Amino acid sequence: MDLHRFARIALVGGILLALAGCGTGIGSGDSNPFRRGGIPSAQQADSKARADAQRAALARASGEDQPRSTLFDLFKNADDPNTTVEVNKYLWKASLDVLNFLPVESVDPFTGVIVTGYGTPPGSGRAYRATIYVQDPALDARSLKVALQSRGGGPVAPETVRAVEDAILTRARQLRIQDSNL
Numbered sequence: 063m064d065l066h067r068f069a070r071i072a073l074v075g076g077i078l079l080a081l082a083g084c085g086t087g088i089g090s091g092d093s094n095p096f097r098r099g100g101i102p103s104a105q106q107a108d109s110k111a112r113a114d115a116q117r118a119a120l121a122r123a124s125g126e127d128q129p130r131s132t133l134f135d136l137f138k139n140a141d142d143p144n145t146t147v148e149v150n151k152y153l154w155k156a157s158l159d160v161l162n163f164l165p166v167e168s169v170d171p172f173t174g175v176i177v178t179g180y181g182t183p184p185g186s187g188r189a190y191r192a193t194i195y196v197q198d199p200a201l202d203a204r205s206l207k208v209a210l211q212s213r214g215g216g217p218v219a220p221e222t223v224r225a226v227e228d229a230i231l232t233r234a235r236q237l238r239i240q241d242s243n244l
Contacts, residue, residue, distance in 0.1 A: 159233050195207040208226050
């Protein structure tokens with residue numbers, strides 16, 4: 063029984079010593095002038111603000127202000143759905159295949175947007191440009207939006223847009239069937 067009592071006293075004593083080491087007082091080098099009863103001057107406040115800004119800049123530069131990851135972060139779904147858009151790879155590739163006569167100006171696979179410049183399709187004398195938006199990972203007509211514009215006439219007839227969308231969807235299905243045969 064005495065051994066258990068001694069262990070408890072030693073444990074409580076160790077906790078008290080640890081807590082005593084954490085305290086801040088006037089003699090402990092505390093730099094907060096309000097705790098000592100003084101009021102900081104404008105120069106002291108300005109230098110403290112500069113020091114804080116420098117510390118923050120160093121932390122950002124070294125990546126210390128980034129939250130640290132742990133093993134449990136692997137099991138969290140931390141992706142922001144507003145910034146991550148999944149794109150159907152078959153629709154993406156089919157759009158580039160079908161509209162290969164148009165020069166590509168910009169491509170953003172993270173948002174699913176392909177913007178082309180003006181180009182003339184084979185067998186036609188009219189120049190077109192397109193903006194393609196693949197907005198869903200499903201191989202579905204609702205996942206694909208195509209906007210066509212002619213060089214002199216502005217927007218293109220809805221039937222033409224529909225024909226281009228159908229050609230892209232047909233090519234996407236062909237690509238998917240080719241992949242499943244591998």
